[in-house]
Amino acid sequence: MTDMAASIDPSPTDWNGEAMRRRIRRRYAAERRFKLLGLAAILVSAGFLAFLLVTMFSNGISGFARSEVRLDVDFPRSSLFLDPAALEGFGADQALAGADFPEALNEAAQAQYGDSGRSLFSEGAWIGLRDAVRDDPSLLGRRATLWLPASTAIDIAAKGEGEAEAERLKARLAEAGRVRTGINWTFLRGSDSTDPSAVGIWGAFKGSLLTMIVTLLIAFPIGVLSAVYLEEYAPRNRWTDMIEVSINNLAAVPSIIFGLLGLAIFLNVMHLPRSAPLVGGLTLALMTMPVIVIAGRNAIKSVPPSIRDAALGIGASRIQVVFHHVLPLALPGILTGTIIGMARALGETAPLLMIGMRAFVAAPPGGFADPASVLPVQIFLWSDEVSRGFVEKTSAAIIVLLVFLLAMNGLAIYLRNKFERRW
Amino acid sequence: MKKSLMTLVAATLALAACGPGPTGGGGGEAASRQQIRIVGSSTVYPFSRAVAERFAQANPGFAAPIVESTGTGGGMNLFCGGVGAQYPDVSNASRRIKASEIELCNRNGVNQVIELPVGIDGLALIESATRSTGFQLTERDVYAALAANPFGRAQTARTWRDVNPALPAVAIRVYGPPPTSGTRDSFAELILDRGCNSDPAMQALKESDEDRHKHVCTQIREDGAYIEAGENDNLLVQRVSENEGAVGVLGYSFLEENASRVRGIPIGGVTPTAETISNFTYPGARKLYIYVKGEHLNVIPGLREFLRAWAQGWAPGGYLSQHGLIPLPDAERQAAEATVQNPTPITAANLQ
Incomplete structure (x- = not known):
């Protein structure tokens, strides 16, 4: 008895004692350290994001602008042998293709700017000349002032980071009011090209759009129906367990494997066209589907059983329960999962390389079976270009991709809020 | 809201049912092809792309060619896969074709492999x-x-x-x-x-x-x-x-x-x-080459014109020199131009 009394201190806790204070201080310090650690983690990730956005925007924003140099063309005296009448109606394209616009540009540039005049203009500047004549054949009968895209060196100088010689040239042009910088509509409307002043993102954008449509149309219904069946109808046994494990594994398979699968099935067995958004979409659908199934099952699981029971209780059939009650309530979760899967598919390059989408496609795809490129592949291709003009175009293309992603996420948030129900 | 959801689901399902539509059509599409398909070396890729672009601008009647960079060996494998719309028409190479690759071509029915040296890298x-x-x-x-x-x-x-x-x-x-x-x-x-x-x-x-x-x-x-x-x-x-x-x-x-x-x-x-x-x-x-499938010359629209676009580009002072391609010595270039005018296939025996 006396032993026990000795081991337990009967006096009340001494909150002001030295030992106690030290322990309390240590607890508070641990608390503060943990809070700071968490804050530091947030700051690091926010810092990376800010760094990414700032570099992309500062490099890329100039990709949306284009410098143009003024050119006075004296059409009647140029070497263009073109009859304005031939440019009306059928055969206009052939007539234009037959005329030597590059030479006409050469002459006009040399007449106005001296022997090295041609080097002020981009390689594809003659296309601007051709388009001007096509839009207004009456130009052929008079002198006209045109603004044509500047060469890469002048363009970079006009945006303030050029080499010394180009800077001097540009300063001389600017003094005479012969250079201007404006929005680069070609970049927004055109397709891939070898000339950085003539490249456009529209071809790749449309390719991405078509690919995503195919992916959504295949992956969403199949994914949602699988999720509904597995949650609402499937009996619990070894088979469904195996299917569940397989789906979870499928969601974790590296994307390049899906590329090989697409190559083997869609190209080698089914003989679908190479490089087509159709095949790209099918391949990416394989990759996106398991993500949708998993997200869908979780969303359906989180619908309270009481709602199902109540509906069944008043005589609803199983299909009515699913379509009237469970799916509407689970939809916000399913949509979030779908968008995450689609966003991953949108940024995917590896599987598309296997099915031939790493290609130079100079025209936007007309349909699902036409050859196309997609945004991430286009970024990959441009980042590997020799010409310095492609550096800003690469960043500009990344901005377009990010905006596309933001738009998709925005749509998801809108739909989620629209269908969200609380209970 | 329930009704709008039902229409959404119905619309998605209806569209999904249409989804395989183009899939079925795709097989038929492969039977004939409008645009030239080019595969092969990443070294030749920038030049091939420039030619494709020039060709498309000068010939608005033909579709723009598709150039894919697969590497020389990978390109040869695709090229020698057979004759037909799903196989490429032109293969770019940063080295000469190997006898084994010509044999592969011949086994798959590609008997007319036309060789064109295009320049020096x-x-x-x-x-x-x-x-x-x-x-x-x-x-x-x-x-x-x-x-x-x-x-x-x-x-x-x-x-x-x-x-x-x-x-x-x-x-x-x-x-x-x-x-x-x-x-x-x-x-x-x-x-x-x-x-x-x-x-x-x-x-x-x-x-x-x-x-x-x-x-x-x-x-x-x-x-x-x-x-x-x-x-x-x-x-x-x-x-x-x-x-x-x-x-x-x-x-x-x-x-x-x-x-x-x-x-x-x-x-x-x-x-x-x-x-x-x-x-x-x-x-x-080193010399760079392109290989053209003779069987496709009269089937794929624009293939001959595409070869002429190459010949315009590889001449000294041609547009390919701006992209860094160095012209071949005169005699070899003239031989290549003659091949463009009058395509003649090579055989494994030609490779020594």
Whole structure:
């Protein structure tokens, strides 16, 4: 008895004692350290994001602008042998293709700017000349002032980071009011090209759009129906367990494997066209589907059983329960999962390389079976270009991709809020 | 809201039902093709792309060709897959077709392989222009500095002086292409192999044990002195231009584009220029080829015109020279132009 009394201190806790204070201080310090650690983690990730956005925007924003140099063309005296009448109606394209616009540009540039005049203009500047004549054949009968895209060196100088010689040239042009910088509509409307002043993102954008449509149309219904069946109808046994494990594994398979699968099935067995958004979409659908199934099952699981029971209780059939009650309530979760899967598919390059989408496609795809490129592949291709003009175009293309992603996420948030129900 | 959801689901399902529609149509689409399909070497890719663009601009009646960069070997595999719309019409190559590849073509029914040499691509060794060390190398120096087992002995060189007492005592640091690159193949073939064969013992080894010779002569060291720079040649130029004493290995067109940042290193006293490469005095020069499927010439619209677009581009002063392609000597170029006018297939026997 006396032993026990000795081991337990009967006096009340001494909150002001030295030992106690030290322990309390240590607890508070641990608390503060943990809070700071968490804050530091947030700051690091926010810092990376800010760094990414700032570099992309500062490099890329100039990709949306284009410098143009003024050119006075004296059409009647140029070497263009073109009859304005031939440019009306059928055969206009052939007539234009037959005329030597590059030479006409050469002459006009040399007449106005001296022997090295041609080097002020981009390689594809003659296309601007051709388009001007096509839009207004009456130009052929008079002198006209045109603004044509500047060469890469002048363009970079006009945006303030050029080499010394180009800077001097540009300063001389600017003094005479012969250079201007404006929005680069070609970049927004055109397709891939070898000339950085003539490249456009529209071809790749449309390719991405078509690919995503195919992916959504295949992956969403199949994914949602699988999720509904597995949650609402499937009996619990070894088979469904195996299917569940397989789906979870499928969601974790590296994307390049899906590329090989697409190559083997869609190209080698089914003989679908190479490089087509159709095949790209099918391949990416394989990759996106398991993500949708998993997200869908979780969303359906989180619908309270009481709602199902109540509906069944008043005589609803199983299909009515699913379509009237469970799916509407689970939809916000399913949509979030779908968008995450689609966003991953949108940024995917590896599987598309296997099915031939790493290609130079100079025209936007007309349909699902036409050859196309997609945004991430286009970024990959441009980042590997020799010409310095492609550096800003690469960043500009990344901005377009990010905006596309933001738009998709925005749509998801809108739909989620629209269908969200609380209970 | 319930109704709107039902329409949404119904619409999605209806669209999904249509989804396989184009799938079925796709098979039929493959039976005929409007646009030319080109595959092959990543070295020829920029030139091929420029020709495709020129061709599309000059011939608005034909669809723009599709150029895919698959590497020379991968391109040949696709090209030789057979005759028909799902197989490419043209294969680009940074080396000559192999007899085994022609046999593969013939087995799959491709009997008319038309060969066109299109120009010369130079391989260049570069160093920083602003922080130049003033390298003067020979093939032998490069080989001895970079081989895993130079002349069959263990690699001990740390600085360039260890290799050749006339060279500066700068640590060996060479940025170059990875083994998957065609440029690496050319580097091994054009520079390393020749440097290796400067030793008579190695030439003797080639006679006796070809595999061992290949291993000794083209295997590159893996202890960090040779840095694989990936396929991104722009990055390589940047690295080299910022590091004193660093050497880069890359295609000549990149040197020409970045002449303000890097300078070409003379090999055996010959500086890489357009002239020394076109007359093959600079060792790092190789011929580029395209191979055309004769069976497709009259089937795929525009294929003949596409070849004419090549012929316009490869002439001296043609538009391809702006992209860094160096024209062939006159006689070979005229022979190639004759082939464009009158395509004649080659056989395995033509390859010697």
